[in-house]
Amino acid sequence: MDSAFSVGTLHAEDKSFEVISAEWVNEISGYAYIFKHIPTGARLMWFACDDDNRSFAIAFKTPPVDHTGVFHILEHSVLCGSDAYPVKEPFVNLLKTSMQTFLNAMTYPDKTVYPVASTNVADLENLMSVYLDAVLHPAIYKRKRIFEQEGWHLEADEQGNLSYNGVVFNEMKGALSDPDRVLYDSVSEALFPDTAYGKESGGKPRAIPELTYENFLDTHARHYDLSNSYTFLYGDLDCERELSFIAQRFAAAEKRDAGAPNPLNLQAPVLPEPCQVRMNTTADNSSVGLGYVLGTPDQRNKMMAADILFDTLMGSNESPLKRAILDAELGDDFSYYLSDDLAQPMLFLQLKGLKEGCSSEVP
Template sequence: MERAVLLRSLSSSSSTSTLASSTRLFSRSVHRLARLPRRHRLVPNVHQRSLLRRHLGFISSVSRPSLQLSRHFCSLSVRAVATSSVQSSPEVLGADDDVAEKLGFEKVSDEFIEECKSRAVLYKHKKTGAEVMSVSNEDENKVFGIVFRTPPKDSTGIPHILEHSVLCGSRKYPLKEPFVELLKGSLHTFLNAFTYPDRTCYPVASTNTKDFYNLVDVYLDAVFFPKCVEDIKTFQQEGWHYELNDPSEDITYKGVVFNEMKGVYSQPDSILGRASQQALCPDNTYGVDSGGDPQVIPKLTFEEFKEFHQYLDMFEANSAAEESRVGSQKLFSEPVRIVEKYPAAEGDDLKKKHMVCLNWLLSETPLDLETELALGFLDH
């Protein structure tokens, strides 16, 4: 069945200890490296939110060249790939399995991925179902990432606000902004956090082993034991709060995420992409904005914010994976036309400020890799 959406805008704008030296562990969110069925692949990351953008001013000019790696690692952040510069011997690999067994994990698969010359081992925690993958190859970077399914039910931006907030101090590292301290003082080659429409990723990387494990320790303590769930001030700072600078002025909304999304919602391309995605999938998580709609963000309460953090307790609740599963969107019986507006710059000729986007379903079955790659080229 054909699925189509026409968007026409009517106006426009002026947006742990190591298991072995040769392997690293990371949490798998939605799919496995290099063997992902199409039915599990996600909507393109049109609305990926990056924590690093906010803190670029804290990075010295000497450190900034390392950020050139971000484009490379961003594509891998969904899987949070971890690597090692030393190939594992059979004896070491066997030791990995013994340690995993003692920690309550069972090996699910063990294979060599020719495309990236890597050995990938997938483990699953027997009690909770949490999945961990170790990837080893010749890359000098040691990379770790923990990924959570965080599909929102509305556009209050809870995943985005939580992503910012958990890195504002934790039980073991009660600093105001540990993330900033890591940016300034660690040997990281990559350090960031991302909010997608259906998941949140926390990846780190370093070529220095000691520094790498320090980064991992800070991030794990942040996501599982953040201060923000006990301190409403962090929620107000990162999310939203009322602000009044002059009694003669109107009360306004302020907040890191709120201000960021106001900028995003003023960008025509962003509005077009978001409206297109939400029109195609109105009945599931892709029909709302995980980054947050400035008109809706102020509706989020601190209690709702704290409750949402419970998704991090997925390691203690077998039902978490099922509860966070994204349902399929039913096919439309006929083409759907959507008309949206976007703000125009003063003095613009509105008759020349229109945007059109046409979308349709290419296949009801998974696409093979070649076809998907070819379509990607055509898209550009």
């Protein structure tokens, strides 16, 4: 371990970052350092290793309380211009002009992440600058049109008939036309009726138009606060330089008068009744799904054991449980998915191409 980054030491030009943890990580042959940004409480982790594909990400805890997809719309919208970069599509410009090896933004069921990577330090810092300005100083407060474009708006055709339109609105219409996605969402809603995991973080088309511009801005102000953030650095970096770079942007972050972010609560155990969802689709898309809440992600040994067990039982067509289900000819395919990146991991089992009348035979 670099003694300069021992626990308790202060870093960045303004000494605003304090090392609170340092741990060797075998998988990267390097150290993971955790810092606290003293003025804001923001957390930052640096994976220090000999890799020139250097990475940066900033993430915010964003558990939804409804199906309006507000965090998905925010993910799109903050990348539509900012104070320092007042262009229409900085994300598209970066894709075309930077030397990035990775550039994206993702909305998860409980967080939103903005990751970038580059083998060129100057290019990485440019990507960092654009992304930090996007999340901390987005143009959404000055341009309502961004919300209408990325979220929803009413549009009239040549006959004057009104219909909903919007980037996220149309994206989710497509996503939720997938029977597999609908089944997974239905199981999640049944298992997590009182928490964020029972909500469609991407947004449901019927609920997206319920989101107002005012609620959209309030949600950004409450959640895109540095106290609600986690920043990541990875690779062969001059960490002192990058911490100073980040500290300057953090110091310039606008202080908004906003309430607390949405809490991420744990769901009390439930035993939901079976439910049925009907869709206009082909018979081979008929499916049955089962879900189980498995604990919490800090139970690492339990999660690892569960992953190994499920892969052994169901990982291939010759695995014993999957083979038995296929031989019983209850359906055409059987699969599982372990969502172990949630505060309450969930096992989801799906039997697809269900034969008529066989749903009652599935335990």
